[in-house]
Amino acid sequence: MIITVTLNAALDVTYRVPSLRPHTTHRVTHTAERPGGKGLNVARVLAALGHRSVVTGFVGGPVGEELRAGLAALDEPRLTDALLPIEGTTRRTIGVVDDRTGDTTMFNEPGPTISPREWAAFLAHYRGLLKGADAADSAERPAAVALCGSLPPGVPVGAYAELVREARGAGVFVLLDTSGEPLRRGLAARPDLIKPNADELTGLTGFSEPARAARDARRRGARAVAASLGADGMLAVTDEGAWQALPPARLAGNPTGAGDSAVAALLSGHAESLPWPQRLTRAIALSAATVAAPAAGEYDTGVYAELLTQVRVVAADGP
Amino acid sequence: MIITVTLNAALDVTYRVPSLRPHTTHRVTHTAERPGGKGLNVARVLAALGHRSVVTGFVGGPVGEELRAGLAALDEPRLTDALLPIEGTTRRTIGVVDDRTGDTTMFNEPGPTISPREWAAFLAHYRGLLKGADAADSAERPAAVALCGSLPPGVPVGAYAELVREARGAGVFVLLDTSGEPLRRGLAARPDLIKPNADELTGLTGFSEPARAARDARRRGARAVAASLGADGMLAVTDEGAWQALPPARLAGNPTGAGDSAVAALLSGHAESLPWPQRLTRAIALSAATVAAPAAGEYDTGVYAELLTQVRVVAADGP
Numbered sequence: 001m002i003i004t005v006t007l008n009a010a011l012d013v014t015y016r017v018p019s020l021r022p023h024t025t026h027r028v029t030h031t032a033e034r035p036g037g038k039g040l041n042v043a044r045v046l047a048a049l050g051h052r053s054v055v056t057g058f059v060g061g062p063v064g065e066e067l068r069a070g071l072a073a074l075d076e077p078r079l080t081d082a083l084l085p086i087e088g089t090t091r092r093t094i095g096v097v098d099d100r101t102g103d104t105t106m107f108n109e110p111g112p113t114i115s116p117r118e119w120a121a122f123l124a125h126y127r128g129l130l131k132g133a134d135a136a137d138s139a140e141r142p143a144a145v146a147l148c149g150s151l152p153p154g155v156p157v158g159a160y161a162e163l164v165r166e167a168r169g170a171g172v173f174v175l176l177d178t179s180g181e182p183l184r185r186g187l188a189a190r191p192d193l194i195k196p197n198a199d200e201l202t203g204l205t206g207f208s209e210p211a212r213a214a215r216d217a218r219r220r221g222a223r224a225v226a227a228s229l230g231a232d233g234m235l236a237v238t239d240e241g242a243w244q245a246l247p248p249a250r251l252a253g254n255p256t257g258a259g260d261s262a263v264a265a266l267l268s269g270h271a272e273s274l275p276w277p278q279r280l281t282r283a284i285a286l287s288a289a290t291v292a293a294p295a296a297g298e299y300d301t302g303v304y305a306e307l308l309t310q311v312r313v314v315a316a317d318g319p
Numbered sequence: 320m321i322i323t324v325t326l327n328a329a330l331d332v333t334y335r336v337p338s339l340r341p342h343t344t345h346r347v348t349h350t351a352e353r354p355g356g357k358g359l360n361v362a363r364v365l366a367a368l369g370h371r372s373v374v375t376g377f378v379g380g381p382v383g384e385e386l387r388a389g390l391a392a393l394d395e396p397r398l399t400d401a402l403l404p405i406e407g408t409t410r411r412t413i414g415v416v417d418d419r420t421g422d423t424t425m426f427n428e429p430g431p432t433i434s435p436r437e438w439a440a441f442l443a444h445y446r447g448l449l450k451g452a453d454a455a456d457s458a459e460r461p462a463a464v465a466l467c468g469s470l471p472p473g474v475p476v477g478a479y480a481e482l483v484r485e486a487r488g489a490g491v492f493v494l495l496d497t498s499g500e501p502l503r504r505g506l507a508a509r510p511d512l513i514k515p516n517a518d519e520l521t522g523l524t525g526f527s528e529p530a531r532a533a534r535d536a537r538r539r540g541a542r543a544v545a546a547s548l549g550a551d552g553m554l555a556v557t558d559e560g561a562w563q564a565l566p567p568a569r570l571a572g573n574p575t576g577a578g579d580s581a582v583a584a585l586l587s588g589h590a591e592s593l594p595w596p597q598r599l600t601r602a603i604a605l606s607a608a609t610v611a612a613p614a615a616g617e618y619d620t621g622v623y624a625e626l627l628t629q630v631r632v633v634a635a636d637g638p
Contacts, residue, residue, distance in 0.1 A: 015413075015428070017426065020342075021424075023339075023423065024424065024425070028426050031429075062381040105343065105344075106345060107345050109334075109347045110348070
């Protein structure tokens with residue numbers, strides 16, 4: 001069982017309009033809604049890979065009810081909803097797809113303000129999950145926990161450092177996937193793995209050369225770094241060695257969720273004790289298969305199976 | 320008591336963004352939500368004018384619950400919620416305000432699909448309301464009914480004709496405020512009053528000259544026409560005579576809801592048996608006072624009181 005934490009979950013709403021024209025009125029021709037937020041996408045991919053996952057974070061208000069109903073409608077027995085109810089209302093993201101150009105314009109609500117009491121309640125809830133409290137088989141301890149995405153208003157900026165410490169104290173492998181100050185603070189608590197993209201890695205370390213930046217991120221506290229480098233694939237720098245995985249070709253499609261699928265691949269690879277080169281192969285193939293699918297949290301199984309045989313992994317500069 | 324019908328009610332959501340840039344991602348800095356739809360705005364203004372009103376139409380799903388909670392939160396004893404629950408989910412409208420320019424970009428969801436069974440249930444519910452079924456004092460019969468706005472998917476295009484006929488059969492004054500084919504069809508059932516704007520009147524009749532178009536609309540079935548002409552005020556052509564009401568000056572502000580306030584003025588004027596020139600004066604003053612207020616369904620009471628003394632009403636070409 002793997003826990004995914006999404007403190008700022010969202011209901012992702014997609015609108016289609018014939019053509020986006022600022023400062024006019026649009027009749028939306030098609031609407032779609034799905035549970036969103038990085039950790040929820042990760043959990044869906046984990047479930048598709050055959051792993052049990054428990055999603056947690058905050059949920060509240062009528063939008064939160066819609067999100068939970070959407071999770072239940074997935075009818076995925078390997079995915080358990082352990083979101084914690086709050087006073088405020090879960091945020092929405094609105095993506096407006098311009099049918100003329102295919103481009104998307106995003107409007108992301110900030111999210112509900114979390115009270116100190118709610119944050120304290122979440123910590124207690126999270127500690128219980130780390131002990132396997134929500135596992136169907138109560139003897140089952142989590143194989144890993146992933147801390148995903150931005151922090152909602154009210155949550156202390158050092159929140160991820162606290163969640164990393166709790167996981168380490170419970171002896172649970174912890175992956176941190178965030179950016180900016182929450183990432184910087186979280187690193188100090190020494191997570192087992194971070195998965196920044198090139199921009200996040202540069203923002204964190206000041207270095208633009210990925211291998212150098214990854215080594216610097218390890219000095220700052222990350223036990224291992226798996227950096228997603230777009231067309232250059234993924235670079236992992238770990239205690240056991242350093243590797244770069246290269247995709248065979250760039251796929252056209254919707255890149256939303258590709259990073260979440262890479263996180264799911266790395267978590268599943270850890271849970272299955274795969275060697276690092278195989279984890280990276282899975283991450284690259286799964287990311288590309290997500291780009292080929294219509295929505296985050298989904299992937300094209302044909303593309304995935306095909307790419308698993310085509311990803312090339314080479315040794316990189318040592319750790 | 321006055322009934323307002325809003326078949327395609329909406330939860331109106333407003334987002335503020337620093338600057339709208341198509342095909343980029345925006346962090347929304349402020350969100351606001353309010354119950355929306357023309358008939359709901361009319362009812363709020365009627366309540367503020369001291370008239371009891373009953374709002375009906377369809378409501379459903381989690382967005383519908385938010386809309387009902389918003390109505391209840393108004394804490395307005397003169398406004399009764401008699402919306403009919405449906406299987407589908409009430410629509411949202413999203414207005415994105417660009418803080419740099421002050422302009423708004425609107426995205427209007429189409430609304431839930433109404434099933435034939437739900438439409439039949441609404442007709443029965445509406446007949447009950449026309450008999451005063453939902454009045455606090457069960458002896459109270461409605462003074463008027465207003466049929467407002469667009470039709471949701473699934474409702475027959477002749478729906479307003481049917482609702483007009485029912486009202487006339489029950490001996491209740493009926494005002495129709497819609498456009499396009501629903502207006503054209505509704506006219507055939509001979510509503511007591513329509514309140515088109517200049518574009519709607521031209522679309523209906525093919526005539527761009529308002530007095531000529533209004534006379535033509537009467538030939539098509541409207542017993543009276545009160546056409547809102549923007550800066551030219553309002554033209555009424557009725558059995559009792561024809562008048563034009565002229566605003567003293569154009570007010571800057573948000574025009575959303577100005578038409579709904581004019582409808583509320585005309586309904587209240589009918590309920591109070593005011594002479595037509597006074598009804599028009601109220602309509603112009605209330606519309607302008609709504610433009611001066613921040614949101615539809617609200618008006619600036621100071622501007623309203625001041626304008627009531629400044630609107631000029633002149634006799635127009637005969638009926």
